[in-house]
Amino acid sequence: MITIAPSLLSADFGKLSEELAEVADAGAEWLHFDVMDGHFVPNISMGIPVLKSVRKATDLFLDAHLMITEPIRYVRQFCEAGADLVNVHVEADSQERILQALKMIRQEGKRSGVTIKPATPWEAVVPFLDEIDLVLVMTVEPGFGGQHFMAEQLAKVRSLHGLISEQKREIRLEVDGGVDKDTAPLCIEAGADVLVAGSAVFGRKDRMEAVRLIRGESV
Ligand code: DX5
Ligand code: ZN
DSSP: OOEEEEBGGGSOGGGHHHHHHHHHHTTOOEEEEEEEBSSSSSOBOOOHHHHHHHHHHOOSEEEEEEEOSSGGGTHHHHHHTTOSEEEEEGGGSOHHHHHHHHHHHHHTTOEEEEEEOTTSOGGGGGGGGGGOSEEEEESSOTTOSSOOOOGGGHHHHHHHHHHHHHTTOOOEEEEESSOOTTTHHHHHHHTOOEEEESHHHHTSSOHHHHHHHHHTOOO
């Protein structure tokens, strides 16, 4: 089962509740919520108060992608604000503190994930496998929506898919960056089962059509 996670980063924040209703009606199962601190990535997006409002406005599963340094400082607050899953970058702190952050997320009763940037090898997630429900492979440099899909990242998706199935782990495999109707089939073929899409959903007028196209359905 393929899950579509529209990324709110490309939405019109002036009419958030309408945007949320449209993607839910379009059949998206998750909502991807990008948090940027201007330090881990060269951009600033949204944070805890916005997540709280989004939580009140939608029943969609909220997938928080924390592009922040030392996420251990904030994971509890993102859980309390209503995230269903919290993703932290393996590059954002020491291995020990990332492990602690993942444990905290689970203690809050939420799902946990680790994310890897394009330059990070897939093996970097191995120390965290017992503490995660999802791995996110970035297919662009984190920081901005609307970038070009990095097809060479698919080899990492393939390796991780192999590892997860070989070890029979219940870990979802997510891709984020440049996913659209043309690149989505490549991600699925490589083994991804959660597809994040920002501009390919919110950049189009008809969100229903946009979600269906990414899923590979006819419109
Ligand atoms: C980039 C973010 C992505 C972004 C994807 O740093 O993590 O979630 O919104 O946007 P598109 O789908 O436009 O590449
Ligand atoms: Zn993201």
